Amino acid sequence: MILAEQLSKRYGRTVAVDGLSFAVRPGHVTGFLGPNGSGKSTTMRMFLGLDRPSAGRALIGGRRYDSLRHPLREVGALLEGRCAHPGRRAAHHLLYLARSNGIPARRVDEVLALAGLDGAAARRRGRGLSLGMAQRLGIAAALLGDPPVLLLDEPVNGLDPEGVHWLRALLRRYAAEGRTVLVSSHLMAETALTADRLVVIARGRLVADSTVDDFVAGAPSLEDAFLRAVAG
Numbered sequence: 672m673i674l675a676e677q678l679s680k681r682y683g684r685t686v687a688v689d690g691l692s693f694a695v696r697p698g699h700v701t702g703f704l705g706p707n708g709s710g711k712s713t714t715m716r717m718f719l720g721l722d723r724p725s726a727g728r729a730l731i732g733g734r735r736y737d738s739l740r741h742p743l744r745e746v747g748a749l750l751e752g753r754c755a756h757p758g759r760r761a762a763h764h765l766l767y768l769a770r771s772n773g774i775p776a777r778r779v780d781e782v783l784a785l786a787g788l789d790g791a792a793a794r795r796r797g798r799g800l801s802l803g804m805a806q807r808l809g810i811a812a813a814l815l816g817d818p819p820v821l822l823l824d825e826p827v828n829g830l831d832p833e834g835v836h837w838l839r840a841l842l843r844r845y846a847a848e849g850r851t852v853l854v855s856s857h858l859m860a861e862t863a864l865t866a867d868r869l870v871v872i873a874r875g876r877l878v879a880d881s882t883v884d885d886f887v888a889g890a891p892s893l894e895d896a897f898l899r900a901v902a903g
């Protein structure tokens with residue numbers, strides 16, 4: 672489970688996240704939606720110990736990220752941007768992460784296969800990966816520790832249609848296995864196909880925490896419901 676309790680973050684005068692409370696439960700794909708600058712990345716960074724809350728708590732499985740002994744085995748994360756060092760080969764990047772988290776080296780081959788990265792792609796250096804390949808490598812890294820929680824910021828970015836289809840199936844399978852899956856996105860149609868629950872924020876505050884069906888009820892589409900919800 673992922674839990675935000677009265678979570679707030681200020682950068683100087685900017686209030687990026689403002690008293691946010693919600694729980695993301697296992698067994699669902701939960702879409703994390705909000706307009707540009709609404710605080711999604713900041714919230715995810717606080718869950719991952721990359722930003723310190725100004726107030727409140729951000730917990731994964733009841734614990735703060737920085738208290739997790741083997742974080743990759745507790746939560747798989749993908750943040751925006753390329754994760755691999757430009758000079759390091761894709762497989763070595765994963766091997767390095769595995770070693771630092773007590774994960775057996777054979778798991779690297781498993782997640783490369785899961786992420787659809789073949790031998791040639793695995794041997795490429797970070798700088799030589801296409802956007803979609805880099806995204807698949809980031810997802811492979813998130814899966815490395817076979818974690819019960821996945822927290823992915825815009826994972827569809829750069830994926831081709833086959834990649835989008837693959838990721839959708841993967842996330843739904845992970846949720847069906849009883850894992851907790853939180854996925855931020857600006858793509859409403861894709862979110863409607865992938866998620867069954869939603870957390871929606873605007874200006875750092877909670878707007879909705881519900882099933883997709885309840886959120887959309889009465890609106891022509893998720894996009895319409897979203898635009899209406901964040902307009903206020």
Ligand SMILES: Nc1ncnc2c1ncn2[C@@H]1O[C@H](COP(=O)(O)OP(=O)(O)OP(=O)(O)O)[C@@H](O)[C@H]1O
Nearest residue numbers: 682685686687705706707708709710711712713714
């Ligand atoms: N390191 C930082 N220093 C100062 N302000 C920041 C910092 N990080 C984020 N902000 C501000 O906090 C607010 C929330 O930004 P955040 O990136 O969390 O939003 P977001 O919902 O992820 O946006 P997007 O959809 O565009 O990725 C914005 O006003 C942003 O300018």
